[in-house]
Amino acid sequence: MHASSKRRVAALALGAVGVVYGDIGTSPLYTLKEVFGPHGVPASHDNVLGALSLVFWSLILVVSVKYLLFIMRADNKGEGGIMALMALAQRSARDLPRLRLAIAVLGIFGAALFYGDGVITPAISVLSAVEGLKVAAPHLEHYVVPITVGVILALGWVQKRGTARIGAVFGPVCAVWFVSIAALGVLGIARHPTVLYALLPTYGVEFFTHNHAEAFFALGAVVLAVTGTEALYADMGHFGKGPIRLAWFNFVLPALVLNYFGQGALILHDPGAIANPFYHLVPRALLYPMIALATAATVIASQAVISGAFSMTREAMQLGYVPRMQVVHTSHEMSGQVFVPWINRSLLVLIVLAVVGFRSSDNLGSAYGIAVTGTMVITTLLALIVARRQWGWSVPAVIVVGVGLLTVDLGFFSANIIKIESGGWFPLALGLVVFGLMTTWRRGRELVVREIQQGGLAIAPFIVNMIEHPPVRVAGTAVFLTGNANTVPHALLHNLKHNKVLHERNVLLTVETLDTPLADVEEQLEWEALEGGFGRLLLRFGFAEDPDVPARLARAARVGVAFDMMDTTFFVSRESIVAGTRRPGMALWREKLFVLMARNAMPATAFFRIPGNRLIELGAQVEI
Structure with missing residues (x-):
């Protein structure tokens, strides 16, 4: 490997x-702290x-093993994350409706749980960091929640500046963090070196044979050590497999193990x-x-989780599972760095409510885990489908x-299910609400398309x-956006009916989103040129691309059709949807x-620019 390549890999690993x-x-x-806390197991030598x-x-x-060696093999043209995995699995099962x-349901529910994780992770992470004040100065305990809320609000405000601006400090700050926790771990292990025997399985x-049911309950806290693993897969497209694996095995894993064992030695x-x-x-x-x-480290961790929610929202939007909403690009170099204002505001409100409602990391620990482990199970199932079919x-x-x-x-998921009553209901409820919204939007769009197609003319x-009864023709190009180029768009019929004219060239434009991140x-x-000055144009975008229609039309000359934007008019039908009809579809509340x-x-029109x-x-x- 050349020196420049080594430097690039090292820079990506640091990022x-x-x-x-x-x-x-x-x-x-x-x-x-959760394993041996008020609801945990006794801190005996064998238990530690x-x-x-x-x-x-x-x-x-x-x-x-699972994520770095198995799951990361399931890349969708270099992109990762549960929506990319769902698209990949669906592509491998095209002949099995x-x-x-089933893949769609699993993927949507996994994505919905990810939003629940996006609320709990910042809340418990920042709250745990600020709770250090209770150790340093116990009399400041009542300031923990207000300071945490202030940090969360600052985090929400800085999101709009984007990862591109604040990302320059991410790697160095977290590198200092990992070096620091590793050094603390070494100090702890030096006090009680026999703790290293715990490396033996x-x-x-x-631990299970001695504690029985209590060990199973403790497993619900042990899973906290592996939260954030979805980020390994979701950010694969930004950094690549090599740098992510390099950072883990050579830096992050040793630092984590040293710190955990240092804490264990201290407890002994x-x-x-x-x-x-x-x-x-x-x-x-x-x-x-x-x-x-x-x-600082928890703010960075929280920012990464929230940014992941932005990226996943854009992918879900393109795949047709959430309504179109404003997406702001925060980097000129990396298309994946985006900011979604509506999602940011919603997450910010929910995170603050979680902090104020649960008030401590111990209480939030009971809520944490269900969303993460649920997503982990779904990721495994989808990856197994890809392994078999693709x-x-x-x-x-x-x-x-x-x-x-x-x-x-x-095992992890079951250990967290028992925490539903003590707080686990919160991320689960969030996930179910998001799942309901996503499935309602998807089904509603299918019903709208069905009604348009049934009422359309061939x-x-x-x-x-x-051709047989030509109307008045006017100069220029008319582009009609339609979801079905085999039927006459409503906008074309209305234009012909009310204006009594037809343009010299009429293009039926369909935008299609692929199940790959980027369109080749x-x-x-x-x-496809048709008779009478008509033609069909299909534009394909990947689910990780922004559907910029004018920019794509500027390249249409290579397929035999050129567009002059100053001589082109776009016609779009804006559907006014009526719910509550007797047509077969969804429940009335879902239609509304x-x-x-x-x-x-x-x-x-704004979404397609x-x-x-x-x-x-x-x-x-x-009517639906």
Whole structure:
């Protein structure tokens, strides 16, 4: 490898340290505290070694083996994340409609749970960091929640500036964080080196045989050590597999293991440290600097999770699962760095409510885990479908790998299910609400398209009629946006009916979103010339692209049709949707919900970046 390539990989690995590993890197703030906390297991010698063994082997099996070695193989043209994985799995099951439906349901629910994680992660991370004040100065305890809310509000405000501007400090700050927690871990291990025996998996097995049901409950806290693993996969397109793996195995994993074992050694030395083993591990003189560093690290981790929600929203929008909304690009170099104002405001309100409502990381620990582990199970199932249908794995190989991975995932998920009553209902409720919204929007759009197609005229006989009975023709090009180029667009019929004219050239334009992140050059445009000055133009965009119609039309000359924007007029039908009819569709409340969402969605013309001075909108009523 050339020196320049090595420097580039090193730079990407440093960036991955800040963006990809911010969440999992701040887990030591609260994981062992939850394992041995008020609802945890007693901090005996065997329990400490057993819990550390479970944490260590969870990092190895879940992060190293499952995500870095297996899941990251399922890249959708270099892109990752649950929406990209869902699209990849659906593409591999095109000939099986029922399997495609099951994949869609799994993917949507996994994405919905990710939004729940996007609320809980910033709340528990920042709250855990600020709670260091209770160790440094107990009399400041009542300031913890207000300071946390202030940090969260500042985080929401800085989001609009984008990862591009504040990303320059992500890597270095998190690098200092990992070096610091590793050094603290070494200090703790030096006090009680026998803690290293916990590297043996036998201690984890004995933890279950000795504690029985209590060990299962503790597993719900151990899973906190592997939260943030979805970021490894979701950010694959930004950094690449190599740099992400390099950062993990050579830097992040050793630092985490050292800190966890240092905390364990401290608990063995001083059982009273279980109140907050992370901060009790810090020398008294360094407490306030460590609180500041921890707060910065958790803000970075939270920013990465929220940014992931922005990216996933854009993908879901393109795939037709959420209404169109404003997307702001925050980087000229990386298209994946986006800001979605509506999502930012919604998450900000929910995060603040979580902090004010739960008031401590201990309480939030009970709510944390269900969304994460649910997404982990779904990711495994989708990846197994890809392995069988696309990679050509044999059925026995899929069963062996699937049983191994799902045993771990379902173990964690089951351990968190029992926390529903004590707070786990919160992210689950959020996920169910988002799932309901996404499925309602998807089904509603299908019903609208169905009604438009059923009431449409076939284009072929219409063109014949225009040739036999030609209307008045005017100069220029008319572009009619339509979801079905085989029928006459409502806007064309209304224009002909009311204005009594037809343009010299009439283009039926259809925009299609692919199940790949980027459309290849040869599939971006498809032109079919018809008789009578008509033609069909198909524009294809990947789900990670912005559908800029004028920019794509500027390249249409290579398929045999050129556009002069000053001589082109766009015609669009704006549907006025009527709910509550007796037509078969959705429940009445879902129809009304869909109408509300449609009214507040960003207009298609703005979404497709069609200039307002070249646009004519004609209304059409659609009953569902």
